[in-house]
Amino acid sequence: DGGITQSPKYLFRKEGQNVTLSCEQNLNHDAMYWYRQDPGQGLRLIYYSQIVNDFQKGDIAEGYSVSREKKESFPLTVTSAQKNPTAFYLCATTLDTGGYTGELFFGEGSRLTVL
Amino acid sequence: AQSVTQLDSQVPVFEEAPVELRCNYSSSVSVYLFWYVQYPNQGLQLLLKYLSGSTLVKGINGFEAEFNKSQTSFHLRKPSVHISDTAEYFCAVSNRDDKIIFGKGTRLHILP
Numbered sequence: 001d002g003g004i005t006q007s008p009k010y011l012f013r014k015e016g017q018n019v020t021l022s023c024e025q026n027l028n029h030d031a032m033y034w035y036r037q038d039p040g041q042g043l044r045l046i047y048y049s050q051i052v053n054d055f056q057k058g059d060i061a062e063g064y065s066v067s068r069e070k071k072e073s074f075p076l077t078v079t080s081a082q083k084n085p086t087a088f089y090l091c092a093t094t095l096d097t098g099g100y101t102g103e104l105f106f107g108e109g110s111r112l113t114v115l
Numbered sequence: 116a117q118s119v120t121q122l123d124s125q126v127p128v129f130e131e132a133p134v135e136l137r138c139n140y141s142s143s144v145s146v147y148l149f150w151y152v153q154y155p156n157q158g159l160q161l162l163l164k165y166l167s168g169s170t171l172v173k174g175i176n177g178f179e180a181e182f183n184k185s186q187t188s189f190h191l192r193k194p195s196v197h198i199s200d201t202a203e204y205f206c207a208v209s210n211r212d213d214k215i216i217f218g219k220g221t222r223l224h225i226l227p
Contacts, residue, residue: 004158040124042205042219043159058214090158104151104215106158 003027006091006107013078013085013114021076021110023091029105030095032074036060037088037109046089049074078112086114117142119208121218128196129226136191136221138206148189149207149215150180159205165189176200201225 004025013019023032031050035043045058049068063082068074078085091107122137140146147166151159163174170182180191189206203222209215 006158040219043217045214048214092158103149103161103164104159106160108158109156111156 004091004093004105004107006089006110009108009110011110011112013112015114016080018077018079019085019112021078021089021091021112023074023076023107024072025074025091025093025105026072027093027095027105028071029093030071031093032068033092033094033104034058034064034066034074034076035090035092037090043090046076085112087112117146117208117210117213117216119206119216119218121206121221123221124219125222125224127224127226130198131195133194134192134196134200134223136204136206136223138189138191138218140187140189140206140208142187142208142210144210144212147209148180148182149209150174150178150189150191151205151207151217152176153203153205153220155202162191162204196223196225198225198227 007022033048034046037043044060046064047058047066049055052068052071055066055068065077089110092104119140128134149164150162152162153159162178163172165172165182173179178193180189182189203220205220206218207215
């Protein structure tokens with residue numbers, strides 16, 4: 001089945017540690033996105049990538065890093081510089097690189113809790 | 116710049132009753148409008164979208180929405196809700212110059 005796989009689903013981290021969230025897709029979509037979701041805040045864009053080896057900052061990129069070495073993969077690293085990392089993280093893809101008119105396809109999310 | 120406002124953070128409704136979830140947007144150019152649904156601890160999935168053409172858009176699970184340009188609204192409606200409609204609903208807007216922006220969401224609570 002085609003889809004987006006995020007792992008792990010739940011992750012606990014101690015303060016000061018970096019963690020990497022995985023996002024893999026087999027939809028052959030060009031564009032990939034990372035969103036952060038907090039209760040009552042909607043979705044906020046962290047980073048996005050429209051093509052391999054290229055990515056752009058979203059609205060809240062500070063404290064996060066990404067890479068896009070393969071079309072299928074777009075991992076997100078939450079660094080120790082992120083002051084409030086506890087959140088639900090969602091990976092999404094679109095077929096068209098603009099992402100304006102196309103449907104966003106989402107993974108099931110990764111819930112990160114900092115202890 | 117564009118923005119989207121969901122007027123209600125929570126909406127309680129009795130099972131089999133009709134529901135309307137409100138969404139207003141602002142944009143200086145033509146917009147594309149979306150409604151997404153999120154079930155607990157899951158990602159979002161598209162309910163329906165308006166790109167152009169007919170202002171009444173039908174989606175999955177019996178939902179529909181009407182694009183009203185003069186009122187800059189895109190309210191979501193369902194004539195009769197079921198317990199399985201319990202979820203959070205997100206309105207979103209985009210245009211040819213900007214990436215998609217999401218509202219803060221409306222939690223739909225179905226009362227027995």
